[in-house]
Amino acid sequence: MLNRIELLQLVEHNARVKIADLATMLNASEEEIAAELEACKKDNVILGYTTMINWEKTERETVTALIEVRITPQRNQGFDKIASQFYRYPQVSSCFLMSGGFDLMLIIEDSTLREVANFVSEKIAPLEGVLSTATHFILKKYKSNGTLFTQKPKDDRETIVL
Amino acid sequence: MDIDYQSKISKVVNGIAPSAIRRFFDLANEMKGEVISLSIGEPDFVTPWNIREAGIFSLEDGNTHYSPNQGYIEVRKAISEYLQRRFDLKYDPKSQILVTVGGSEALDLIARSLIDPGDEVIILEPCFVAYKATVTLAHGVPVVIETKEEDEYRLKPEALEAAITDKTKYIILGYPGNPTGATMSRDDLAAIKDVLVRHPNIFVVSDELYSELSYTGERPVSIASFPELYDRTIVVNGFSKSFAMTGWRIGYMAGPAPLVAAMNKVHQYCIMCSPTTAQYAVIEACRNGDKEVDEMREEYNRRRRVIIKGLNDAGLKCFAPTGAFYAFPSIEGLGLSSEKFCERFLMEKKVAIVPGNAFGKCGEGHVRISYAASMENIQEAMKRLKEFVSDLKEENK
Numbered sequence: 212m213l214n215r216i217e218l219l220q221l222v223e224h225n226a227r228v229k230i231a232d233l234a235t236m237l238n239a240s241e242e243e244i245a246a247e248l249e250a251c252k253k254d255n256v257i258l259g260y261t262t263m264i265n266w267e268k269t270e271r272e273t274v275t276a277l278i279e280v281r282i283t284p285q286r287n288q289g290f291d292k293i294a295s296q297f298y299r300y301p302q303v304s305s306c307f308l309m310s311g312g313f314d315l316m317l318i319i320e321d322s323t324l325r326e327v328a329n330f331v332s333e334k335i336a337p338l339e340g341v342l343s344t345a346t347h348f349i350l351k352k353y354k355s356n357g358t359l360f361t362q363k364p365k366d367d368r369e370t371i372v373l
Numbered sequence: 374m375d376i377d378y379q380s381k382i383s384k385v386v387n388g389i390a391p392s393a394i395r396r397f398f399d400l401a402n403e404m405k406g407e408v409i410s411l412s413i414g415e416p417d418f419v420t421p422w423n424i425r426e427a428g429i430f431s432l433e434d435g436n437t438h439y440s441p442n443q444g445y446i447e448v449r450k451a452i453s454e455y456l457q458r459r460f461d462l463k464y465d466p467k468s469q470i471l472v473t474v475g476g477s478e479a480l481d482l483i484a485r486s487l488i489d490p491g492d493e494v495i496i497l498e499p500c501f502v503a504y505k506a507t508v509t510l511a512h513g514v515p516v517v518i519e520t521k522e523e524d525e526y527r528l529k530p531e532a533l534e535a536a537i538t539d540k541t542k543y544i545i546l547g548y549p550g551n552p553t554g555a556t557m558s559r560d561d562l563a564a565i566k567d568v569l570v571r572h573p574n575i576f577v578v579s580d581e582l583y584s585e586l587s588y589t590g591e592r593p594v595s596i597a598s599f600p601e602l603y604d605r606t607i608v609v610n611g612f613s614k615s616f617a618m619t620g621w622r623i624g625y626m627a628g629p630a631p632l633v634a635a636m637n638k639v640h641q642y643c644i645m646c647s648p649t650t651a652q653y654a655v656i657e658a659c660r661n662g663d664k665e666v667d668e669m670r671e672e673y674n675r676r677r678r679v680i681i682k683g684l685n686d687a688g689l690k691c692f693a694p695t696g697a698f699y700a701f702p703s704i705e706g707l708g709l710s711s712e713k714f715c716e717r718f719l720m721e722k723k724v725a726i727v728p729g730n731a732f733g734k735c736g737e738g739h740v741r742i743s744y745a746a747s748m749e750n751i752q753e754a755m756k757r758l759k760e761f762v763s764d765l766k767e768e769n770k
């Protein structure tokens with residue numbers, strides 16, 4: 212039996228594994244793998260395949276910002292309505308409802324400092340229901356989504372060990 | 374002054390032949406860095422972080438002293454609980470477990486503590502290279518049973534019966550096995566047990582270093598779990614393979630209390646105690662290591678399937694390994710000795726694998742391929758193997 216969790220774990224960090232290789236690794240046929248991946252898409256379990264990019268290594272001068280937002284929930288709609296007013300902005304790459312000292316966490320990636328500043332002061336802070344915001348900038352990424360951004364460790368074992 | 378150093382070395386050490394494949398070793402080592410190596414008998418994984426961290430913390434805490442000879446009682450308790458939980462084996466941490474410098478030291482202690490000159494020890498080739506040497510160094514006589522590919526490298530009861538003499542002291546079983554990747558099921562072991570029950574003076578040394586790495590879907594069975602053999606079995610195990618801890622140099626043996634006490638005597642005088650930092654780390658390994666071990670096993674299993682498919686695609690006959698992290702395909706019919714095959718594969722395709730005769734004469738005609746390497750390297754190596762085999766077939770036409 213094809214194990215869906217194991218399949219998902221394999222493609223989670225490398226979306227480019229070939230179907231034929233997945234079939235070998237998981238002891239299944241290529242048809243089964245293709246059908247299961249298709250089913251995962253249909254069930255909204257697999258939502259897309261993205262590429263991990265270290266923008267710091269390119270010439271783009273962009274930043275990643277985490278914005279904490281405190282809001283008042285709205286009658287009948289709780290936080291969902293106001294959250295949707297934030298996450299519809301394309302520059303918001305992630306939007307989470309949080310427990311603790313604030314309510315929404317917005318993540319903005321690949322924007323310039325000025326763009327983030329403008330976005331917070333012009334789009335977010337003035338919105339009705341927003342009590343306060345706190346913006347944090349990421350200075351350096353060491354690891355993100357399970358991927359190391361620093362130098363990969365290299366294999367320096369002996370050539371032969373019996 | 375001309376000293377004939379060779380003549381000064383003891384006869385028993387001089388009697389150990391240098392490895393049959395030394396020349397190949399030298400060649401491969403010169404090419405380090407430019408080759409893909411599938412010739413390594415140790416995990417490519419780094420020790421899981423929580424285990425490393427436990428070792429680091431012990432250093433920060435100032436634990437830099439000798440431990441009791443037998444190992445910290447906390448470590449022996451952790452090992453005892455682990456053996457019970459994972460393999461249903463019961464050992465008293467006070468008297469039945471000895472913490473050693475790897476399974477290697479355990480094998481040596483056993484030989485030195487049990488063998489009188491001339492005693493015979495049965496070993497099953499092809500096998501891990503230390504078995505024969507430890508017996509010889511202890512003035513014992515290794516008696517080799519050649520296990521066969523058509524038996525999936527399992528020990529057959531008839532073969533065991535035929536090898537036993539009045540002088541047989543113990544037999545070393547190494548399953549899951551290096552270099553073959555073979556395992557023995559409960560039924561296979563039961564047949565061996567029946568033979569041993571008829572010979573009550575023989576001890577069993579069960580090298581279970583790879584016991585966590587079994588891909589049959591069932592938990593591997595230890596021969597010590599047969600009540601008839603429990604009092605005659607010494608289990609050798611360790612953390613090198615299952616927890617990716619080769620460099621920490623820590624392992625253990627578990628067995629009858631009077632024997633463990635005897636081994637501890639030898640251990641005390643040659644080693645004092647196993648590394649203290651490593652002992653702190655393995656407490657964490659025993660208690661909180663299952664998840665990582667399971668993940669590593671799953672990854673090895675996927676690589677194993679890729680290797681088996683790669684060997685089939687290349688047209689090499691291979692019994693499908695069910696344990697450890699090795700495949701041991703046959704290269705017969707290609708017109709080359711194991712060593713020549715590996716040498717040319719290394720020179721022409723830049724992939725290092727190990728000639729089968731390194732693991733005993735009967736390993737000739739085979740090569741050992743380790744899948745303790747990254748998936749990309751395995752896939753690339755299998756591609757090159759296919760090219761290489763087809764080149765050879767072309768030549769032989």
Ligand SMILES: Cc1ncc(COP(=O)(O)O)c(C=O)c1O
Nearest residue numbers: 475476477501551582611613624
């Ligand atoms: C079958 C077998 N037993 C024992 C050992 C020794 O392992 P360690 O001394 O690292 O515990 C090895 C290492 O390669 C092995 O392959």
